[in-house]
Amino acid sequence: MPTTLEAPVALLAGEGLPDYAAITPEQVTAHMPGLLAELDQQLNHLEADLTAALEAGAPLSWQQVMGPLQRLGERLRWSWGVVSHLNGVCNGPELRSAHAGQQAAVVAFGSRVGQSRVLYRALESLQASDSLDGTQQRILAAERRDMELRGVGLDGNAQAAFNATTQELAELSTRFGNQLLDATNSWSLLLTEPAEVEGLPESLRGQLAQAARQGDHPDASSAAGPWLLGLDMPRYAPFLKYSQRRDLRERLYKAHVSRASGEEGGNGPLIERILTLRREQAQRLGYAHWADVSLAAKMAGSVEEVEQLLEDLRAAAHPVAVQELAELRACATRAGAPEAEALRAWDVSFWAEVRRQEAFALDSEALRPWFPLPRVLDGLFGLCNRLFGIRISAADGTAPVWHADVRYFRVDDAGSGEPIAAFFLDPYSRPDSKRGGAWMDECLVRSVAEDGRPVLPVAYLVCNQSPPVGEIPSLMTFEEVETLFHEFGHGLQHMLTTVERPQAAGINNVEWDAVELPSQFMENWCYDRATLLGMARHWQSGETLPEAEFAKLQAARTFMTGAATLRQVHLALTDLRLHSQWTPEGGRSPEALRREIAAHTTVIAPIPEDALLCSFGHIFAGGYAAGYYSYKWAEVLSADAFSAFEDVGLDNEDALQATGRRFRATVLGLGGSRHPAEVFEAFRGRQPSPEALIRHSGLVAAA
Numbered sequence: 001m002p003t004t005l006e007a008p009v010a011l012l013a014g015e016g017l018p019d020y021a022a023i024t025p026e027q028v029t030a031h032m033p034g035l036l037a038e039l040d041q042q043l044n045h046l047e048a049d050l051t052a053a054l055e056a057g058a059p060l061s062w063q064q065v066m067g068p069l070q071r072l073g074e075r076l077r078w079s080w081g082v083v084s085h086l087n088g089v090c091n092g093p094e095l096r097s098a099h100a101g102q103q104a105a106v107v108a109f110g111s112r113v114g115q116s117r118v119l120y121r122a123l124e125s126l127q128a129s130d131s132l133d134g135t136q137q138r139i140l141a142a143e144r145r146d147m148e149l150r151g152v153g154l155d156g157n158a159q160a161a162f163n164a165t166t167q168e169l170a171e172l173s174t175r176f177g178n179q180l181l182d183a184t185n186s187w188s189l190l191l192t193e194p195a196e197v198e199g200l201p202e203s204l205r206g207q208l209a210q211a212a213r214q215g216d217h218p219d220a221s222s223a224a225g226p227w228l229l230g231l232d233m234p235r236y237a238p239f240l241k242y243s244q245r246r247d248l249r250e251r252l253y254k255a256h257v258s259r260a261s262g263e264e265g266g267n268g269p270l271i272e273r274i275l276t277l278r279r280e281q282a283q284r285l286g287y288a289h290w291a292d293v294s295l296a297a298k299m300a301g302s303v304e305e306v307e308q309l310l311e312d313l314r315a316a317a318h319p320v321a322v323q324e325l326a327e328l329r330a331c332a333t334r335a336g337a338p339e340a341e342a343l344r345a346w347d348v349s350f351w352a353e354v355r356r357q358e359a360f361a362l363d364s365e366a367l368r369p370w371f372p373l374p375r376v377l378d379g380l381f382g383l384c385n386r387l388f389g390i391r392i393s394a395a396d397g398t399a400p401v402w403h404a405d406v407r408y409f410r411v412d413d414a415g416s417g418e419p420i421a422a423f424f425l426d427p428y429s430r431p432d433s434k435r436g437g438a439w440m441d442e443c444l445v446r447s448v449a450e451d452g453r454p455v456l457p458v459a460y461l462v463c464n465q466s467p468p469v470g471e472i473p474s475l476m477t478f479e480e481v482e483t484l485f486h487e488f489g490h491g492l493q494h495m496l497t498t499v500e501r502p503q504a505a506g507i508n509n510v511e512w513d514a515v516e517l518p519s520q521f522m523e524n525w526c527y528d529r530a531t532l533l534g535m536a537r538h539w540q541s542g543e544t545l546p547e548a549e550f551a552k553l554q555a556a557r558t559f560m561t562g563a564a565t566l567r568q569v570h571l572a573l574t575d576l577r578l579h580s581q582w583t584p585e586g587g588r589s590p591e592a593l594r595r596e597i598a599a600h601t602t603v604i605a606p607i608p609e610d611a612l613l614c615s616f617g618h619i620f621a622g623g624y625a626a627g628y629y630s631y632k633w634a635e636v637l638s639a640d641a642f643s644a645f646e647d648v649g650l651d652n653e654d655a656l657q658a659t660g661r662r663f664r665a666t667v668l669g670l671g672g673s674r675h676p677a678e679v680f681e682a683f684r685g686r687q688p689s690p691e692a693l694i695r696h697s698g699l700v701a702a703a
Helices: 025-056 062-089 093-114 117-127 134-149 156-186 202-214 233-242 246-257 268-284 290-295 303-334 338-342 345-360 365-370 373-388 478-495 517-527 529-535 547-555 561-578 590-601 630-648 653-673 676-684 691-697
Strands: 188-191 227-230 390-394 407-413 419-428 439-444 458-465
Touching (some): 233 365, 303 345, 303 561, 365 547, 373 390, 419 478, 439 478, 458 478, 517 630, 630 691, 653 676
Parallel strands (some): 419 458
Antiparallel strands (some): 407 419, 439 458
């Protein structure tokens, strides 16, 4: 009697594009333990083989050590990576529970690999070989450093305590992110009177009405309401900018800045615990604090070096921000607004938009019809063709997706026609199941399979922009256009890598404070005339954005840049000092330290309800702990890189293409195979200078 073959388990495929619809929470719970047991057995065999070779004094080869180690790591990255990805874009109670149920075992296996003395000895032996190239040496140095930071040098009780703390930190990070998502989703405000939406543009009223329809008000309309307000950015940010109801702006702002700060489901206790545990981990590793651990793998050499950069930026931005606030007050005074003398945090966005229109006749909302997502994508893809010689084409229907909104694209070399990479784009906000923000992540990494077949890179590009409303496509704000370009820059570094060793391909092994270079570089092209006018076409008429509107965008580029820079400095300095200065015995809470910093990094003091740390997911639920400064650090690199294109002339097509191809070959192509300073010098011909950033930001006080 023939046996019935069991259907393959999608979660365990380990290669190719995941079958997202088939990967269920039940699969995660049922099959992750077996995968981890199998990988643990493979690790045992690898350790035994390496021990025998080391004891025999035989020289070790790259394939003998790094080959099996990479394959083992890739099996886990593939399976657990798709679970983590789905947890970010399709978050629900069942998947969240399944993820939390397996996270401890995944973390434990990571610690097991990272603390293998046999592997560490093998890496030492291999690194002594004179047959390795520079990329291999750099990979080995990073692997050894990472193992040291994961406690390979600890013994007995110290290592047990380190591992227990690693587990707890992973659990706390997940809880922090989940509670922030829950807090964001749990707050809403139903607006029923036309006076409550006074001043809101039609697109926002339509979006709020759509949210109401998706809730308990199926008959909601843009014209008659009701309208449902929420804390997700596509509703929150424009409401603060346009609402004429100061009382509602205040209510919304206070709800947003106090997210996840309540007694039940609040992140406050998690913050102190996370900071305490990180400090303990650092001291177990022989470092003074977590900031030193973080900087061990970054370009910046010390806390003092980062502090100096932030102080230089603060000194330049603070007087500019003070002047900007004075201009907003004067604007409110001219309008006869009662809040003119005491402008509060919930007033800034509103009066900044009034002032922007007054100074530049630039209405941010009025620009939306000129930036429908399909045409913005055409413009972005056209730019990449011009600069980098790649052709991007839609391939929807050829790959599995996790939601109907998700698009799939192929990337080919424009010259040879050879396929290079692919990417998924998940563009729209889904507050009920998708975490906020925007990010790029790896689906597949460039490598060579065991049978010699090339594995082409595939990226996840995730945004949270305004979704379509009825028959109207997603009409983007200019800020959303910049965000899309930013994330695509990360995607380009992942997809256009020429490095075939996956440990250094794309963004892998790139120092964290240099990884924002390509993303911030791409933002600059949103202000390039040919690029912007090539994609800014009215969604109905197809008419190109008028030259006058482009001139206004250019003129307004540095509008409120003092406040924007100061906010980034405030966040970066808060992050750095929480991880270098704060101690549980110091007698002040993390929030108290943050407010001390705010005294010289803000021009409007935080209100009592402001619990920013409870929603600071970058450092408590993401990878930016003691590294948030990286955005400004990399901005120096990205501005200087863009200035290379300015130097040859943005309208000089031949020179532009030559410079773009050089950028592709170096910054995008070399990835983590060389130190970022070497990669930058290979492109620019010299070390970076902050002059371009100062010029682009309009912070003349820094000159």
